[in-house]
Amino acid sequence: MSTTTADLYREKPDFLEGKSIDQIIAMSGDGKLRDDSDTSNQLRELLSYVPSESLNDHTDKCLSKSFTDSGLALQDIVNEVGKRLGFKVTNGRYRGKRGENGFDGLWQGEDGRTLIVEVKTTDAYRIKLDTISDYREQLDHAGDVSLTDSAILIVVGREDTGELEAQIRGSKQSWDMRLISIDSLHRLLKIKEELEDQNLLKRIHATLFPQEYTKVDGIVDLVFATAEDIVPSEEPSEEELDNGAAIGKPRKPPLIIANFHEACIAKVEDAKGVKLIKESRTLYGSPTRSLAVLCAVSKFYEKKNIYWYSIHPPQIERLKAAEESYFVFGCKGKEGNHTYLIPSDVIISRLDELNQSSLKDRDPYWHIYIFIKPKWVIRTRPDFEDIELASYKL
Numbered sequence: 001m002s003t004t005t006a007d008l009y010r011e012k013p014d015f016l017e018g019k020s021i022d023q024i025i026a027m028s029g030d031g032k033l034r035d036d037s038d039t040s041n042q043l044r045e046l047l048s049y050v051p052s053e054s055l056n057d058h059t060d061k062c063l064s065k066s067f068t069d070s071g072l073a074l075q076d077i078v079n080e081v082g083k084r085l086g087f088k089v090t091n092g093r094y095r096g097k098r099g100e101n102g103f104d105g106l107w108q109g110e111d112g113r114t115l116i117v118e119v120k121t122t123d124a125y126r127i128k129l130d131t132i133s134d135y136r137e138q139l140d141h142a143g144d145v146s147l148t149d150s151a152i153l154i155v156v157g158r159e160d161t162g163e164l165e166a167q168i169r170g171s172k173q174s175w176d177m178r179l180i181s182i183d184s185l186h187r188l189l190k191i192k193e194e195l196e197d198q199n200l201l202k203r204i205h206a207t208l209f210p211q212e213y214t215k216v217d218g219i220v221d222l223v224f225a226t227a228e229d230i231v232p233s234e235e236p237s238e239e240e241l242d243n244g245a246a247i248g249k250p251r252k253p254p255l256i257i258a259n260f261h262e263a264c265i266a267k268v269e270d271a272k273g274v275k276l277i278k279e280s281r282t283l284y285g286s287p288t289r290s291l292a293v294l295c296a297v298s299k300f301y302e303k304k305n306i307y308w309y310s311i312h313p314p315q316i317e318r319l320k321a322a323e324e325s326y327f328v329f330g331c332k333g334k335e336g337n338h339t340y341l342i343p344s345d346v347i348i349s350r351l352d353e354l355n356q357s358s359l360k361d362r363d364p365y366w367h368i369y370i371f372i373k374p375k376w377v378i379r380t381r382p383d384f385e386d387i388e389l390a391s392y393k394l
Helices: 005-011 021-027 038-047 052-064 070-084 129-141 162-169 182-194 200-206 217-230 260-272 313-321 344-348
Strands: 088-091 105-108 114-120 150-156 177-181 283-285 291-301 306-311 324-333 336-343 356-359 362-371 377-379
Touching: 005 038, 021 038, 021 052, 021 070, 038 070, 052 070, 052 182, 070 088, 070 105, 070 114, 070 182, 114 129, 129 150, 129 177, 150 162, 150 182, 162 177, 177 182, 182 200, 260 291, 260 324, 260 336, 283 313, 291 313, 306 324, 313 324, 313 344, 313 362, 324 344, 324 362, 336 344
Parallel strands: 114 150, 150 177, 291 324
Antiparallel strands: 088 105, 105 114, 283 291, 291 306, 306 362, 324 336, 356 362, 362 377
16 A cells, blocks of 8 residues: 555654645655545545644635645645534545535534535625536435435635625525634634534524524634633632532633643653644644544642643543543653653543532533652542552653
8 A cells, every 4th residue: 555645644643844835845756636536535544643733824826826725725724624623524536426425525513514615715706506506406305314304504704705695695595505614614613623612512503503693692602612611711720620520610721831732742742643623722633533642731839849721521421432542641740850641541430539619500610639759640639549650651
């Protein structure tokens, strides 16, 4: 089997430095994007591994300077963004073929609703809305989607879409179609990657479907909840640092260690020989989602001689759903940094032994206290044996 561009990237991540999307395509397969081709498969596999910032850069290249197959590459990038937004994505065809549906992508949410996605580099020309609508009806007749649980999302490579918006509003498809710029789609992905509460993802998905906006309470609630989840709060209180049952507000890592996650994840990638993609502020996973890693970081709290973390039910559920999963605890100290990679079962099987906080209108969450004297251990509640960490250090 020949070496793919994804293989090269996994072995040496800086392989892509300075390379634009058209150069990457030229290095993949025979360098030409065609349906069901090796070049297409290699490009899609590579896109599944690169960080979201690279997806944004490749998008800019596709839009700023047209090149052969730039529109097809953009289609693959948009579908990769859809995957990272939590949709189950089916890639469409690059070019129309008699007897086959011409959709660019199918995005199915966890609630079963599906978006038929159409990608356009520009709105300089009028779009045949009837043709796109026919794709949806064909999928309905084939039993792949239902008209009641599906909609059309047109993704356009610019924000100045006034003419296209007017075209949709004046059409019979106005209640079945929505429009979003690629920039806004990337911004949604950035928000998603900074969220801790992944339950908000369903509400983000909902904004991409047609809705009646006479009453905007739902949008206001989403903006408020998202902002509350993203904005870092202060450090944990003395009560939460105590090794007793605590009741309080969940705290997020202080800004001083905000960038420590990436350093810890780099160690995990080296140790496991994998490439991980950021799913949320603390969750990372393989492109297939078969491997999941929860990365929590903490500075050293001298008064208590501990590192402090919190873990939450949605994080636990993500780890349980993966075939292989780990906790990663990063300890950022004055005299050096330490990283521990712990199989998730070690922690999950002993959650009842950890201190827990209960909050109004939220699920309880657990505290992790790592003590460093005389041994590095995760301290459990009284009457339980501590979890020694020596064998888990990276």
